[in-house]
Amino acid sequence: MNALLAVQSAQAQGIGEATGDALRSVVTFLPKLVGFLVVLLIGWIVARLLRTAVHKVLDRVHFDRAVQRGGIGAAMARSKFDASGLVAQIVYYGILLIALQIAFGLFGSNPVSNLLTEIVAWLPRAIVAIVIVVVATAIASAVRDLVGRALGGLSYGRTVANVVSWFIIGLGVIAALNQIGVATAVTLPILITILATAGGIAVVGVGGGLVRPMQQRWEGWLSRAEDEVPQAKAQAEAYQRGREDVRRTQEAPTQHVRPVSETPAHAATMPTPPVGNPVQPQPNPGQRPPQ
Structure with a gap:
């Protein structure tokens, strides 16, 4: 009986402690x-x-x-x-x-708090990466417009402008990825893929008969470039002459001369013809006047 009471008392004490905790x-x-x-x-x-x-x-x-x-x-x-x-x-x-x-x-300290701490510490780097991409895109747009206007008379001018623009954007993206710490994990596989693709194209071209078509294509491109180089040179010279003409016009003083009507010297010495009926010639003395 006493043992049972002791057990019940211990259980009650344990329940009380658990409730208190x-x-x-x-x-x-x-x-x-x-x-x-x-x-x-x-x-x-x-x-x-x-x-x-x-x-x-x-x-x-x-x-x-x-x-x-x-x-x-x-x-x-x-x-x-x-x-x-x-x-x-x-x-x-x-x-x-x-x-x-x-x-x-x-x-x-808890996992959620640690994760949020890492994300908050990473936010400034993400903001800098976004700014880098925005600036690179703005520069690429300006360069594309400039190159497009400079090579507007050529057939490949727009292509060159787009290639330069995308190259600048690519540099900005690589810099942004490097800023956020994923450049190695992203750019390296992309670079390997590009190199593998180029190598595969070269192997297929050498072994599959693409050498002659590519040679003809390159000859056509080079011939077109040779034909268009004089046009580009002529456009550049015309642009330079236009700038020189504008500069010469701006430097030359503007003179407005008012025309003055002057009487020639020989006109002043000439006698004034008589006004009226002309004078008839007089007959000689002793000559009969005409009937």
Whole structure:
């Protein structure tokens, strides 16, 4: 009987301790939960305010117009956001991520908090990568227009302009990938694929009879280039002559001479013919006048 009472007493004591531990855990967790919700609410409010402020500032400085001139507007034509709205959304979600990181940090070290910390630490690098791509795209658009206008009279002018533009964009993408730390994992397989493709084309061309067609194609390209080089040279010379004529016209003084009517010297010495009936010749003395 005493043993049974001892067992029941031990069970009751264990239940009481477990209940106390649970209550203490709840009491300890509730302030953290309240703090978590408060931090999320404050972060959400701040994110919305900053999104509105950034959108208004970018609209005031005509950011969308600058993006359109930079050549990125065509890439964003099908997007439901304009350029300023996209930047504002990036700022909004960035602030929310920071708020989530702080909120989960209230619970101590946990996998979610560690993941958010790594993402927040990676955000500045992502922003720099986006800026690099935007700048590279703007430069590529300007260079494409310049090369296209310079080689506008040639048949391959547009092709050269597009190749140069895509080359600059490719450099910007590689720099952006290097900035976010995935250049080695992405660019190396792409480079290997390009080299393997080029090697396969060379092998097939050598062994499959593509040498002669490619030789004829190259001869045609070189002949066309030789024919169009004088045209390009003539266009450059005409452009230079036009610039020299404009400069000479601007440097020469403009003189407006008023024409003056002068009487010639020999005209002043000539006698004035008589006005009236002409004088009849007089007959000689002793001559009979005509009947």
